[in-house]
Amino acid sequence: MESNRFWQSSNDLLPLRFTTLTTSNDGVLYAGTDGKGVFQFTPLRSWENASQGLPDHLRIHRLDWVDNQLYASTNFGLYVLEDDVWKQTSVSDPCYRVIGWGDRFVLTSKGLLCGNDGEWQPLAYRDKKTFDMLVTPHFLFLGYEDGVAFYDLLTGDWCDLPLNQAVTSMAVFNQMLIGTTSRGGLVMGNKMGGFHQIRFEGMHLNRLVSHQGDVYVCANTGIYKLIDLKGRILLHSYNVQAEVTDLLIWRDIMLISTLQSGIKYKNEHKTAFQTIL
Helix, strand or coil: CCHHHHHHHHHCCCCCCEEEEEEECCEEEEEEEEEEEEEEEEEEEEEEECCCCCCCCCEEEEEEEEECCEEEEEHHHHHEEEECCEEEECCCCCEEEEEEEEEEEEEECCCEEEEECEEEEEECCCCCCEEEEEECCCEEEEEEEEEEEECCCCCCEEEEECCCCCEEEEEEECCEEEECCCCCCCCCCCCCCCCCEECCCCCCCEEEEEEEEEEEEEEECCEEEEEEECCCEEEEEECCCCCCEEEEECCCEEEECCCCCCCEEEECCCCEEEECC
């Protein structure tokens, strides 16, 4: 990617409130926003709006690829991109993520659904806000409005791990389950069925992103990498002065979406992020 190509169209697009990033297998980058739809970048056409079919004033929580289909989880329901046009699925409740794992799972404000575009069925935690799901060899972990739940793949049972706050994104760090909370803190499994709760002063953690064994933290104060220093959890800062909502590592380039400062990137040869949109 060439930075001058990004700059060709960036002046007319800032400021946009970017909420999420994803890329297709053939190298098309998509960025979701709060209120302005979806933008895409292709090497030949640079940045352009890709919101046909989406209503106005839509907040896009996540863009997810499942079985070569791009989904947008939004405050107005679930949309799927077909022939460059967004089409609403039968899910009209606010939703937060789509995950493919054999079946397709949709995490919504009314519980966890399972199925496909034509028919989604309630699976668990009906009328509960469900935000994220993490798949491990033996369990499905669910981040939802009361904390964490897990599904035992051997017994077929759900079990609650209440935390009196919502868990909004999850990852595995040093073989421990961790999650961000609606209060902006971090919860970490203690390997005894409970969680430690950690707050970083002056920070609100928005999302965890895993990449090749590393875990990155998107926060209101920038982007960080989780580090374990002799049992202490530390945040290594990338010196970004912006509220970061999502991170994507694509072709050895790290891209971040922000609420007020556009989309920024850095490659392995640079020490600082540059604004590209």
